[in-house]
Structures are given as C-alpha cells and as structure tokens.
Amino acid sequence: MRVLLIEDSPRLQTSVGRGLRKAGYAVDIAGDGKQGLWLAESNEYDSVILDLMLPGLDGLSLLRRLRQQENNVPVLILTARDTVDDRVRGLQQGADDYLIKPFALEELLARVHTLCRRRYGRKNVPLVIGDMKIDTVARTVTRAGQALDLAPREFSLLEYLALRRGEVVSRSDIEAHLYGESAELMSNAVDSAISSLRRKLGATDAEPLIHTRRGMGYVLEVKPA
Amino acid sequence: MNSIRRRLTVGLLIGFCLLWAAGGTMLYFTIREELTEEFDRALKATAEGLEALTTQDKGSVDVDFSGEFMPGFARQRFPDYFQMWQDGGATIKRSPSLKEGDLPDRIISSARGPKCWNLSLPDGRPGRAIGIRFVPQMEEDTKNQPSPMKLSEPVTLVVARHRAPLDHRLHLLATALLLVGGAVVVMTGFAVPAIVGRGLAPLKRLEEHVASVDAHSLQLRFPTDGLPTELRPICQRLNELLARLQASFERERRFSADVAHELRTPIAELRSLTEVTLKWPDDAEATQGALQDALAVALQMESIATGLLALARCEGGLLPVHLEPVRLSPLIKEILQPLSDQIRAKLITVSVVVPDDACWLADPTVLRAIFTNLLSNAVQYCPASGSVRLTIETSGQRGQLSVSNTTNDLDADDLPHLFERFWRKDPARSSPEHCGLGLALTKAYAEALAMELRAELTNPKEITLVLSGGQTCPDATRGAG
Numbered sequence: 001m002r003v004l005l006i007e008d009s010p011r012l013q014t015s016v017g018r019g020l021r022k023a024g025y026a027v028d029i030a031g032d033g034k035q036g037l038w039l040a041e042s043n044e045y046d047s048v049i050l051d052l053m054l055p056g057l058d059g060l061s062l063l064r065r066l067r068q069q070e071n072n073v074p075v076l077i078l079t080a081r082d083t084v085d086d087r088v089r090g091l092q093q094g095a096d097d098y099l100i101k102p103f104a105l106e107e108l109l110a111r112v113h114t115l116c117r118r119r120y121g122r123k124n125v126p127l128v129i130g131d132m133k134i135d136t137v138a139r140t141v142t143r144a145g146q147a148l149d150l151a152p153r154e155f156s157l158l159e160y161l162a163l164r165r166g167e168v169v170s171r172s173d174i175e176a177h178l179y180g181e182s183a184e185l186m187s188n189a190v191d192s193a194i195s196s197l198r199r200k201l202g203a204t205d206a207e208p209l210i211h212t213r214r215g216m217g218y219v220l221e222v223k224p225a
Numbered sequence: 226m227n228s229i230r231r232r233l234t235v236g237l238l239i240g241f242c243l244l245w246a247a248g249g250t251m252l253y254f255t256i257r258e259e260l261t262e263e264f265d266r267a268l269k270a271t272a273e274g275l276e277a278l279t280t281q282d283k284g285s286v287d288v289d290f291s292g293e294f295m296p297g298f299a300r301q302r303f304p305d306y307f308q309m310w311q312d313g314g315a316t317i318k319r320s321p322s323l324k325e326g327d328l329p330d331r332i333i334s335s336a337r338g339p340k341c342w343n344l345s346l347p348d349g350r351p352g353r354a355i356g357i358r359f360v361p362q363m364e365e366d367t368k369n370q371p372s373p374m375k376l377s378e379p380v381t382l383v384v385a386r387h388r389a390p391l392d393h394r395l396h397l398l399a400t401a402l403l404l405v406g407g408a409v410v411v412m413t414g415f416a417v418p419a420i421v422g423r424g425l426a427p428l429k430r431l432e433e434h435v436a437s438v439d440a441h442s443l444q445l446r447f448p449t450d451g452l453p454t455e456l457r458p459i460c461q462r463l464n465e466l467l468a469r470l471q472a473s474f475e476r477e478r479r480f481s482a483d484v485a486h487e488l489r490t491p492i493a494e495l496r497s498l499t500e501v502t503l504k505w506p507d508d509a510e511a512t513q514g515a516l517q518d519a520l521a522v523a524l525q526m527e528s529i530a531t532g533l534l535a536l537a538r539c540e541g542g543l544l545p546v547h548l549e550p551v552r553l554s555p556l557i558k559e560i561l562q563p564l565s566d567q568i569r570a571k572l573i574t575v576s577v578v579v580p581d582d583a584c585w586l587a588d589p590t591v592l593r594a595i596f597t598n599l600l601s602n603a604v605q606y607c608p609a610s611g612s613v614r615l616t617i618e619t620s621g622q623r624g625q626l627s628v629s630n631t632t633n634d635l636d637a638d639d640l641p642h643l644f645e646r647f648w649r650k651d652p653a654r655s656s657p658e659h660c661g662l663g664l665a666l667t668k669a670y671a672e673a674l675a676m677e678l679r680a681e682l683t684n685p686k687e688i689t690l691v692l693s694g695g696q697t698c699p700d701a702t703r704g705a706g
Binding site: 009011012014015016018019022053055058080081082083086100101102103104105106 | 481482485486488489490492493494495496497498500501504505511514515518521522651652
C-alpha cells in the first residue's frame with residue numbers, strides 16, 4: 001500500500017514516515033501544500049495523511065482541489081485543530097477520517113489501514129482465497145491452517161494482490177503501491193519479491209495461488225481444477 | 226406595559242379621545258351660545274314690536290295688539306306671553322295666553338341693553354323672558370294738540386317665550402356631536418394602532434434583525450440606508466459593536482487554534498517519536514535521531530512554558546522591577562554581538578544611532594529582555610539584503626527607542642495582531658523556533674516598566690517598533706551603570 005504523508009513538521013515526517021514504512025507501507029512525504037498536491041495529482045495513492053496548517057497551500061484547500069478533480073483517494077486529516085467546527089469542515093470538504101494531534105501511532109496505523117481497505121471496497125474482515133486466510137488487522141497469514149512468516153513488505157504485496165484478486169496486476173502497479181517514490185528500485189525488485197512470496201506460500205505443498213501473465217503482470221486466484 | 230407599541234397606542238388613543246371630547250364640548254357651547262343669542266334677539270324684537278304697538282292717550286295706555294301682527298301670542302302650542310305694568314305695579318295689559326297666570330315684573334339690564342333670563346312659564350314649562358321699560362308714545366292724532374296730558378312715568382313690559390324649540394335644537398346638536406364623536410373615536414381606535422404599527426415597522430425590523438444575530442452570524446451588519454433618523458445612530462453603534470464582537474470572536478478562535486497548534490504539535494511529535502522508537506528499537510541511528518528530536522521538542526516546550534509563565538507573572542504584577550540607571554549604548558552593543566553572524570549571513574545593513582550618554586532609569590534585566598527581543602526579531606524577520614535601523618531619541622525627561630526592519634510580508638491589517646499571543650503571520654506556523662509569544666511578552670515587559678510599545682508601518686516595506694516613555698537618567702547618574 002502506498003501512502004502520501006503531507007506534514008510540515010520534520011519530526012512528524014520522520015517518525016510517522018518511519019512507523020508507516022515499518023508497518024509495510026510505501027510512503028511519500030511532502031512538507032508543504034503545493035508539493036503535496038502535486039504528488040497527489042501525479043501518483044496513485046491508497047490513502048493520504050493530510051495536515052491542515054501547511055505552508056504554501058493549506059490542507060483544506062488542497063483537499064478541495066483534489067475532490068474537484070474527482071480524485072477519490074481516501075484522506076485522513078491529521079491536525080492539532082480540535083474543535084467540532086474544524087472536524088465538521090474537514091469532513092464536509094471530503095475528508096474520510098479525522099485524527100487530532102497528539103495521537104497514538106497504533107490508532108493512526110489502524111485508521112490508515114482501514115482507509116486503504118476501503119479504497120478497494122473491502123472491510124477489515126479476513127480475506128479468504130482457497131485455503132489461504134489473510135487477517136488484515138492482525139496482519140497474519142495462514143495456509144491450510146499453518147501460519148506463514150512473512151516480512152512486512154511481503155505481507156503488503158500479498159494483501160495488495162488479494163485485494164485485487166482475479167485481476168491482473170502489472171509490475172508498475174505493484175511498484176507504485178508498494179514502494180515509495182524515493183525508493184531506488186532494482187529492475188527485478190518486484191519479480192524478486194513475488195518469487196520470495198511464492199516460495200513461502202508454496203512451503204505447504206499447496207496449489208500455487210500467484211500466477212504470471214506474461215508481459216502483463218501477476219494475478220492471485222484459485223485456478224479451477 | 227413594557228411595549229413601546231402598546232404605550233404609544235394607548236397614549237395616542239387617550240390623547241385623541243380627550244381632544245375629540247374637548248373639541249366637541251367647545252363646539253357645543255359655542256353653537257348653544259349662538260342659538261341662544263338668536264333666540265334672545267327674536268324675543269327682544271317681539272318686545273320692541275309690542276313697544277311700538279303701545280300708545281298713550283289721555284293718561285291711558287293702549288296696546289294695539291292683535292293676533293294678526295303677533296301670531297305667537299295666539300298660538301295654541303307653546304304660545305308667547307307678555308305683561309305690562311305701570312310704574313306703581315298695576316298691570317296695564319297682558320296677553321290672553323297668560324290666562325290666570327302672571328309673569329314676574331323684572332328687568333335685567335347690561336351695558337348693551339336689556340338681557341334675557343330663564344324662567345318657569347305659567348304653564349310650568351321652562352321659558353325665557355326679557356323685560357324692557359319705556360314711555361308709551363302718544364297717539365298720532367293727539368300728538369300735536371296743545372298741552373295734552375301726557376303720561377310721564379314709564380311702563381314695564383315683560384315678554385316671555387317657551388324654550389322648547391331652542392332646547393330641542395340644542396338636544397339635536399348634542400346628539401349629533403356625540404354620535405360623530407363616537408364614530409371618530411371608533412375610527413381612531415382602528416387608525417391609531419395601524420399608524421403606530423406602520424411608524425414602528427423599522428423598529429420591528431431592527432428587532433427581528435437583532436434577534437437573528439448569534440455567535441455564528443457576527444458578520445451580519447444592519448443596513449442603515451432608508452432607516453429613520455432616530456434609528457440610524459443605534460444601527461451604526463450596533464454595527465460597530467458587532468464588528469468588535471466579531472473581531473473578538475475571531476481573535477479568540479485564532480488564539481485557541483494557535484494554542485492548540487503550539488502545544489499539541491510538539492506533544493504529538495514527542496509521542497510519535499517515542500512510540501516509533503519503542504516499537505522498532507532495532508535501528509540505532511534512528512533511535513539516536515529520535516532522542517535528539519525529543520530533546521529539541523522538550524526545549525521548544527520549555528520555551529513556550531517559560532514565555533507563558535513570564536506573561537502570567539507580568540500580568541499578575543509579580544515581575545520584580547528595580548529601577549536603576551542603565552546606559553543604553555553598551556547594552557545595545559552587547560545585544561547586537563551574538564546577532565552578528567546572522568546579520569553577516571543575511572547581508573543585513575544595520576544602522577545604530579544611540580547617543581553615547583543615553584541613559585534610562587529602568588530595571589536592567591527587563592530592559593535587556595525588551596531590547597533583545599526587539600533587535601533579534603528585527604534581524605530574524607528582516608529579509609536577506611534588507612536593513613535594520615535602531616534609534617534612541619530623547620525629549621526632555623522622556624526617551625524613545627525605535628527599531629525598524631525591512632519587511633516583505635506585513636501589511637497594515639497585521640499591526641493590531643502583532644502583540645497578540647501566539648499570533649504569527651504564517652498561518653501554517655511552520656517555524657518551530659518561534660511560537661508567537663515574543664512580542665506579547667515584550668509589550669507586557671514594557672508595560673511593567675510604565676512604557677508603551679507600538680508598531681507602525683513606516684513605509685510599505687518597513688516596520689518600526691517604537692518603545693516610548695523611557696525615563697531618562699538625571700544628569701548626576703549618567704556616568705553610572
């Protein structure tokens with residue numbers, strides 16, 4: 001999942017960005033409103049964390065412009081402004097969630113997670129594909145009843161493919177959603193991650209779930225017998 | 226009865242009714258007077274007619290009376306009466322209508338002649354009478370005879386007439402006046418509330434407008450065009466009050482938002498830094514960076530707390546102030562010294578005009594804090610290649626410090642907010658080095674020293690902070706400090 005953090009406090013950029021990356025998100029960071037708008041317009045994010053008091057362009061104006069462009073990326077407003085008026089105004093301008101500073105990191109991660117699920121029209125229920133069960137809240141995966149040990153990025157890759165189950169997902173889509181803009185990707189990074197994930201999913205000698213569509217990308221599905 | 230409308234309506238109704246009643250009464254009495262005079266003139270004419278018909282011949286008085294000339298005396302209904310007496314009191318003549326009755330032998334005179342009076346007629350009804358005294362004229366055929374025996378004593382004639390026709394007309398008049406007056410009062414009863422309502426309509430509109438104002442609609446203003454003259458100043462004052470309230474509410478909102486930002490953001494930073502570090506402690510470099518950030522946040526919060534406490538002390542009158550002579554020139558040099566790197570880096574031109582012997586009687590610690598804040602503000606907010614000017618001027622016993630710096634982003638609308646707590650021109654409040662307490666605190670310090678601090682835009686690109694009211698040192702103490 002790829003998240004855009006628009007926040008002018010360098011310390012929050014560092015800590016929240018690190019927390020999100022550790023939780024398996026690809027994170028892009030903007031320090032002012034204009035840069036944030038440009039990034040949001042240029043890339044496809046699974047959610048945006050938006051401060052309101054921003055230099056250059058304030059958060060509400062940025063949100064309004066995004067919605068005017070029919071950009072429906074889920075937006076969580078993260079701000080110190082705590083009055084009911086502020087919250088109502090933020091939600092009326094098109095925000096999907098509102099969190100007041102100071103905040104608990106776990107709560108922020110949970111809310112971002114929910115927004116990312118919502119992006120694909122799913123709720124926080126376990127994703128079941130064949131004999132595989134993905135618990136998106138506990139961030140655990142079992143196959144044929146056996147727990148699999150996945151790294152955060154591997155889990156995010158599997159979760160992303162599972163959310164788009166049955167669809168062919170291109171390498172560039174995977175890059176865009178799992179790796180931040182700043183990440184310097186090796187040319188075979190996606191293939192390598194898929195290969196690693198396949199190995200872990202196939203450890204139980206079960207049917208392969210990730211299939212390659214040559215020249216197009218990958219699809220996660222249970223092939224009919 | 227606290228309603229103006231009701232008061233006006235009732236007052237006007239009572240007033241109009243009293244006016245109508247007084248007017249009707251005056252009209253009635255005026256017409257009654259006129260009718261009575263007309264009645265009396267007719268009665269007097271009858272008496273004079275009888276006088277003309279009365280002659281004397283050889284000592285006897287004769288009234289050539291006949292119903293043909295005087296039909297009133299022969300009328301069956303409401304006949305007239307007359308009775309004539311000799312000076313001695315014996316009745317000479319009387320009208321047949323008197324029958325057995327008598328009229329009173331009475332004459333009322335005034336400067337304008339005989340007057341009529343009211344009486345009870347022989348038939349018991351009210352009447353009006355006039356009495357005249359005259360000497361009957363001689364018969365025509367004996368008038369020229371030599372030494373006729375003439376009656377020299379005058380006779381008294383009283384003529385009386387029924388008042389019934391007069392009273393009937395007066396009764397009709399009174400009835401008409403009462404009916405018309407009643408109708409007018411009823412119409413007034415309808416007209417007055419309508420007129421009052423129409424006259425008070427602007428007040429009613431103003432009342433509705435005022436009632437619609439609440440904390441969320443302070444931007445509303447009452448229209449003054451087309452308002453009655455009496456309400457215009459009220460509306461103008463209300464509009465001014467609303468503007469002040471709106472500014473006050475906005476200041477309060479801005480203050481709350483600024484405080485929230487200044488206090489919540491560092492706490493959020495601290496919490497986020499520590500939570501992330503505790504959750505993923507494996508990265509030593511990140512942990513080291515987080516600890517450094519946490520220290521910076523703590524220092525920033527300490528600065529805010531110190532500023533707020535100092536402000537509270539100042540406002541509570543708890544700031545200790547010990548006045549002593551302070552030489553300004555060395556003080557300003559000391560303050561500028563640590564700013565020199567910044568001044569060089571930003572290529573700022575600094576000009577200082579301070580007389581060598583400039584000396585103020587002030588608390589040295591507080592005065593240093595004021596000067597430091599003003600000068601560091603000027604240097605920090607001055608754009609690169611701009612200029613900072615510092616001038617000390619003395620006039621009599623009072624001194625004034627002016628600190629000017631080039632500015633690119635301040636305008637006249639910002640001046641009233643400069644000394645508000647937590648106010649910052651940048652709505653994003655990005656700079657963690659400033660929290661917007663500096664000038665508020667400096668102003669409080671100035672007030673603690675009985676000085677005044679104000680801001681002026683000396684030109685569109687230059688702001689000047691003026692500290693006035695400095696008490697200059699007596700000559701004997703200038704060498705001290």
